[in-house]
Amino acid sequence: MAGRQHPVGYHFAGRRVTIRLDLGLLQLIDDGVLLRSLPNPLTPAELARLRDARPAGPPPQPPTGPVRVERRISGRGALAVAGQRIHVGMVHAGRTAAVETADTTWRIYHGDELLTEVARTTSKNIARFKVSKPEAPRRRAAPTDSAGQVS
Known part of the structure; x- marks a missing residue:
């Protein structure tokens, strides 16, 4: 966007989304559902030079149902x-x-x-949506004798 890449989250990789720029806010939308809101990284000069931009429609709705x-x-x-x-x-x-x-x-x-x-004892929002890859199994240290030799 505007000749630069802007990080929005790895879990959206390969996914086509609509970007809505509204009063200093960048919103990612898919099928009319709000996926994420971020601060707008573009300056007013960069906003004026955006190609194929059109006026925003109605604001998106947050997703319904449980996350x-x-x-x-x-x-x-x-x-x-x-x-x-x-x-x-x-x-x-x-x-x-x-x-x-x-x-x-x-x-x-x-x-x-x-x-x-x-x-639920916390009011924090969920930050990670996908599970991380499992770590490799750890190796046990070989047993040693009193002289420090591996047996």
């Missing part, structure tokens, strides 16, 4: 979302779970199975 994100359950059976740590259980360690937000609770699913529902 659903993915998280990987740690080896200790916990996950974190929006700054809140949630213990799911050691039996679920290593699985990828879907976390659905509601007004006052988090619902954690594995596939269609509801694992747990916990009270």
Whole structure:
């Protein structure tokens, strides 16, 4: 946009979105639903030189329904979302779970199975929407004897 790249989030990579510039605000829209709002990085001079720009239509609506994100359950059976740590259980360690937000609770699913529902204790917004890649397994150090020799 305006001859430069502007970071908007890696989870939108390869996705075609509409950009709405409104009073210092840059909004990403897909099918009339607001995906993200960011500060407008363009100067008034750059705004005047934009090609194929047209007047904005009605403001976008925030998405309806609960937000659903993915998280990987740690080896200790916990996950974190929006700054809140949630213990799911050691039996679920290593699985990828879907976390659905509601007004006052988090619902954690594995596939269609509801694992747990916990009270929401944070008012932070969700910042990450995709689960990170699993880290490589750690190697155990080889046992050594009292002289420091590997046995």
